[in-house]
Amino acid sequence: MDKLIITGGVRLDGEIRVSGAKNSALPILAATLLADSPVTVCNLPHLHDITTMCELFGCMGVELLVDEKMNVEVHASTIKQLVAPYELVKTMRASILVLGPLLARFGYAEVSLPGGCAIGSRPVDLHISGLQAMGADIVVEDGYIKASVKDRLKGAHILMDTVTVTGTENILMAAVLADGETIIENAAREPEVVDLAECLITMGARIKGHGTGMIRVQGVERLDGCTYSVLPDRIETGTYLIAAAATGGRVRLKDTQPNILDAILFKLREAGASVEWGDDWIELDMKGKRPRAVDLKTAPYPAMPTDIQAQFTALNAIAEGTGRITETVFENRFMHVQEMKRMGADVDVEGNTVIVKGVEQLKAAPVMATDLRASASLVIAGLVAEGDTVVERIYHIDRGYECIEEKLQQLGAKIRRVPA
Numbered sequence: 241m242d243k244l245i246i247t248g249g250v251r252l253d254g255e256i257r258v259s260g261a262k263n264s265a266l267p268i269l270a271a272t273l274l275a276d277s278p279v280t281v282c283n284l285p286h287l288h289d290i291t292t293m294c295e296l297f298g299c300m301g302v303e304l305l306v307d308e309k310m311n312v313e314v315h316a317s318t319i320k321q322l323v324a325p326y327e328l329v330k331t332m333r334a335s336i337l338v339l340g341p342l343l344a345r346f347g348y349a350e351v352s353l354p355g356g357c358a359i360g361s362r363p364v365d366l367h368i369s370g371l372q373a374m375g376a377d378i379v380v381e382d383g384y385i386k387a388s389v390k391d392r393l394k395g396a397h398i399l400m401d402t403v404t405v406t407g408t409e410n411i412l413m414a415a416v417l418a419d420g421e422t423i424i425e426n427a428a429r430e431p432e433v434v435d436l437a438e439c440l441i442t443m444g445a446r447i448k449g450h451g452t453g454m455i456r457v458q459g460v461e462r463l464d465g466c467t468y469s470v471l472p473d474r475i476e477t478g479t480y481l482i483a484a485a486a487t488g489g490r491v492r493l494k495d496t497q498p499n500i501l502d503a504i505l506f507k508l509r510e511a512g513a514s515v516e517w518g519d520d521w522i523e524l525d526m527k528g529k530r531p532r533a534v535d536l537k538t539a540p541y542p543a544m545p546t547d548i549q550a551q552f553t554a555l556n557a558i559a560e561g562t563g564r565i566t567e568t569v570f571e572n573r574f575m576h577v578q579e580m581k582r583m584g585a586d587v588d589v590e591g592n593t594v595i596v597k598g599v600e601q602l603k604a605a606p607v608m609a610t611d612l613r614a615s616a617s618l619v620i621a622g623l624v625a626e627g628d629t630v631v632e633r634i635y636h637i638d639r640g641y642e643c644i645e646e647k648l649q650q651l652g653a654k655i656r657r658v659p660a
C-alpha cells in the first residue's frame with residue numbers, strides 16, 4: 241500500500257484549484273440512472289470513489305463514455321442488470337445511492353447492504369423505511385436489500401427520524417418518478433443535496449424546498465438527459481485552508497464556492513487567520529502567526545461539517561490554548577486522535593468531545609490512516625511536525641482528495657508518495 245512522506249516545517253504559500261465535490265458527484269452519477277436519454281456529468285474529481293461508481297455502472301451493463309477531462313456520459317437505458325454486488329459496495333458505502341433510482345426507474349433493485357465503517361455503524365434503515373412508505377416491497381436477506389414495486393412508487397409524506405444526507409438523496413431520487421407528491425420532512429440541507437436537486441430539475445424533475453428541511457416533489461412520468469457540472473468540494477476547500485493556517489502560511493483557492501462554507505470560514509477567522517473571499521475564490525493568510533485554539537461542535541448543515549472535524553483537531557494540536565471539539569453526527573470519529581498522540585499532541589477524548597491542548601511543536605512519527613478525513617488530518621499534522629512523517633494506508637485519502645501530494649507540492653510542501 242502506498243505511503244506519503246511529509247517533511248514538516250514549511251509554511252504553505254501559493255494558489256491551487258479546488259476539485260468537484262465527491263459527495264455531490266456520487267449522488268448525481270446515481271441520478272443518471274433515472275434519465276431516458278444520456279446524461280453528461282462534468283467537473284468530476286479524479287478519485288477512487290468516482291472510479292468505483294463507474295465500475296458499478298459497468299457491472300450493471302450501463303454504457304459510459306469518459307472523455308479526457310473525465311467528464312462522464314451515462315447511457316442508463318443500456319442497463320442489463322439491477323444488482324449492486326457486495327464486492328463493490330463493500331469498498332464504497334455510497335453505492336447505496338443506486339437503490340432509489342433503480343427502484344423508481346426499473347421497478348426493482350438488489351443492493352448489497354453496506355457493512356459497518358470505521359467511523360460508525362451507519363445504518364440505512366431510513367433509506368429503506370422511506371422507500372417502503374412510497375410503496376416499495378423491501379426484504380433484507382443474504383446481506384442484500386431486495387426492493388421491488390409492482391407498478392409505480394407512490395408519493396408520500398416522509399418524516400426522517402434523523403437528518404441523513406444520502407437517505408434524503410435516495411428518497412429524493414425515488415420521488416421524482418413517483419406518482420403524486422412526496423414531502424420529505426427533516427430533510428438534509430447540505431449543498432450536495434441541493435446540487436443533486438438542481439441536476440434532477442435540469443432533467444425535468446419538479447422539486448421545491450431543496451436546501452431547507454422540507455422538500456416537496458411532484459412526480460413526473462419520465463426524465464430527460466442533460467449536461468450538469470458538479471459543485472466545488474467544500475471539504476477539500478476547508479482542508480487546504482486549515483493546512484495553510486496550521487503552517488502559518490497563505491493560500492488562495494480558486495474555482496470554489498465560499499457561500500457554502502460559512503461555518504468553516506468564520507471559525508478560521510476565530511483562529512486568527514485573515515480570510516477574504518469573492519464569488520469563486522478564497523484567500524487565507526496566517527501571516528506567520530501561530531493559530532489560536534478554537535471550540536467547535538459538528539452538526540448537519542449549515543453547522544460545522546463532521547467531515548472537517550479531524551482537520552480542525554490537527555490545527556488545535558499546535559494552536560495557542562485549549563480547544564474542545566465535539567462530534568455529534570458519528571459515534572466513532574476520533575481514530576486520528578491516537579495517531580496524533582504518537583506525534584506528541586496533547587489530546588484527550590472525553591465521551592464525544594476531544595480536548596486539545598496546543599503544543600509548540602509536534603514530532604514526526606509513522607502514523608496510519610483509518611478513514612478519509614482522519615488521513616487528511618494526519619497529513620496536516622505532518623506538515624507542521626519536526627522531521628519526516630510517514631502516513632500509511634493512504635488509499636483512504638485517494639478516495640476523497642484528488643492529487644493531494646501534487647496540490648500540496650504546488651503550495652510548497654515537502655511531500656512525496658512512496659509506492660508500496
Ligand code: EPZ
Pocket residue numbers: 262263266334360361362363364365366367368402403404405406407546547569570571612613640
Ligand atoms: C454523508 O454520509 C457523506 N457521504 C459523509 O461524508 C458525511 O460525513 C455525512 O453525510 C454527514 O454529513 C456522502 O455523501 C457520500 P448520514 P451519509 O446518513 O449520508 C445516521 C466523507 O468523509 N443514519 O447523513 O452516510 C448515521 O448513522 C463522508 O466524505 C441512520 O441512523 O451520512 C449518522 O449517525 C464520510 N439511519 C447520521 O444519521 C440511516 O438510514 C448522519 O449520517 C441513515 C443515517
